[in-house]
Amino acid sequence: MNDPRTHLAAAGARLAALGLSPGSSGNLSVRIDDRVLITPTGADLAAIDPRRLSVLDLAGTHLDGPSPSKEFPLHSAFYRRDTTTRAVVHLHARHATAVSCLPPWSPRSAIPPLTPYFVMRVGQTPLVPYAPPGDAAQADALEQLPFPLRAVLLQNHGPVLAGSTMARAVDAAVELEEVSALLLALGQRSPRLLTSDEAGVLARKYDSPWGER
Incomplete structure (x- = not known):
């Protein structure tokens, strides 16, 4: 079970089972040394053939x-900006995509520090301005963001998350969808957010990227 191809296929099946990859949307990749294995264009994450990866x-x-998926520039950007990244997950998950259509909470994070687990498992998640799917310039902009991160929301499109393992990238994707659902459920209310000190303590303890508003 240490085969990265098998792990990638299993991650796709899990995300699809959770309803985070409708139809043939979404794409996954893993880095092995100086090579990247990525799902092919039009792949159904519920039925990835580990023998047929790009x-x-x-x-x-x-x-x-x-x-390969036309979104490969996004994956390449994450691998180039952080050598510890070994897996990237891009989804069209419903609630996270809905949040990507709203004004961001801050320049560094579209989502506020609503729960400790968002800060711990995902961290600051900036909103990257809209571009057509597969746009290389958007990926270049992601790569050049001048602060640490392991997740972004593509405006009017959906989330992209990176991890040191596929399991961590998938867990972050699940957590991002959950906090997005909570944010939408709160509607126009003004929820209590974690304070700067509270978020900072979590970020330091769990080595999670988080910055000031």
């Missing part, structure tokens, strides 16, 4: 396998 280099050049 192989890219870190620049995004297609080396082997079927045609």
Whole structure:
């Protein structure tokens, strides 16, 4: 079970079972040394064939396998900006995508510190301005963001999350969807947020990226 291809396929099945990957939306990748394995274009995450993954280099050049997802520039950007990243998850999850259509809470995070687990498992999640799916310039903008992060919301599109393992990237994706659902459920109310000190304590303890408003 240490085969990264098998882990990727299992992660896709889990995300699909949770309803976070409707239809053939979403894409997953893992980094192995200087190569990236990514789901092919049009792949159904519920039924990924681990033997049929696209192989890219870190620049995004297609080396082997079927045609990669058109979102591969986003994955490449995360791998290039942080050498500890070993997996990337991009979804069209309903609640996170809904939040991506709203004004961001701050320049560094579309979502406020609503729960401790959002700060611990996801961290600050900036809203990246809209671009057509697969736009290389949007990926370049993500790569150049001048503060630490392991998740973004693509405006009017959905979340992209990175992790040091596929399991951590998937857990972050699940947590982001949950906090997004809570935020939407609160509507126009003014909820209590974690204070700066409270969020800072969690961020330091769990080595999570979080900054000031």
